[in-house]
Amino acid sequence: MTLAFDKPDCPPSFLQRLDPRWKLASVLLAVLALALLRTGGAALAGLLGALLLVVLARLPWRWYCLRMGTALTMYLLFLIWLPLVVEADHDTFDLGIVTVSLTGLIRLFVLSANLVGMISLMLVLLATTPLHNVFKAARALYVSRLLVFLMLLTYRYVFLLIDEFARLRIALRVRGFRNRADLHSYRTIGQVAGTLLVRSAERSERVGQAMRCRGFDGEFRALDEFSTTPRDVLVFSVMAGYAIGLVAWDWFAR
């Protein structure tokens, strides 16, 4: 199956050669900074910084846009209403029969810019670092072992669950099931969800057994050794400085 989050074939870039620990720390810091921004100028600067990294990482645009589009579709459904929510202290203007809140429009811009910036940073990280190295780097940065394993195994097994769901769906359809807004459909969907849950629990039990059979003691290990170079420290310093600068600018601009 091809639902996997494949690492794209990016042309070589300096971002690929960075130590994953420093890269992860830089990206997390930048994501945190973007999440804190509230003003339009700082949000725009943050977005431009993130897009610059996308260009420097030489991500395939099709790959990038497809994932960005999918993520934004989900969020924009919630954000799109912001300009239409008018409160007493908002500046407004009329657009035909609709009154648009300027404050809401700016909020929509800030939130969208932050969102695009954060997703771009995560895509840069995932496209330039093998996933197992991201997990190993997370452990090196003292991210909870449980959380790291939860992410690793979720990534690995979510596709199997999707496969199982697809098989169950086919099994339902070949027996004449059509999803309608009636009690029978709701009951059937509930049963499918229950079946998936039980199968997941059984699978997690078996995966745990297989891991213990191969000497797993709860510690995450990977083959690649990390080593810090002056370039890693430099990139981290630049990104940390940019992130702190953005937050400071945003703070004083409020």
Next chain:
Amino acid sequence: MDTQVAIEFQDLSFTYPDGKQALHDLSLQAAAGDTIGLVGPNGAGKTTLFLCLAGILAPQKGTIRVAGLDPRNAADRKRLPAHVGIIFQNSDDQLFSSTIADDVAFGPLNLGLPAEEVRRRVAEALGRVGLTGFDERVPFHLSGGEKRRAAIAGVLAMRPEILLLDEPSMFLDPRGRRELIRLLNELTVTKVIASHDLEMILDSCRRVAVLDQGKLVATGAADEVLRDSALMEAHGLEVPFRLRR
């Protein structure tokens, strides 16, 4: 350790927490280098027996020695993965890393081996199962047969002296199955193969043990036991095609 006996258990019994007794007073001995076929219908207790031998499940009764270690002893249990490898029935349960190389390296890394040695073992194990060049492939992109071979590589990389294989030919096409039999026959380690594929058992094992409802009902030379049509019929099995007269 007694070098002649690889696996030995006496009066082994195991009951699941829900009260279902899966193993009843099983006793068996396997010499080092032996290949034993474990046959029986679904639910006979084959997988439970493997999990007990690997120290994953703790039997309530009986004694076990596997590679000279007692799986019920905590200190011995930690050493067991270096000596005993299990190939699980469903390879998807065993392949959880994001690349094949990582998955094969998982066991050797857990053994605390240096990176160079782990790399050497990964390359060797992948070569042995015919998956050279698959290092960076992701497990969910592989076919059933390739997944099975990757799972075997993950265990071979740990260089166990005992291999427990649970339905190894399941999900394999005829060519994959033939390659698996060839691979198994090349391995000189002690092997216990649980399978419904009695033709494969005949090709790979000199001895078989018939397990039904948690009880060991027959042991002996593979062709003699599997030829016994009354025994096979009574325990939900069939005489392999080539032994039928």
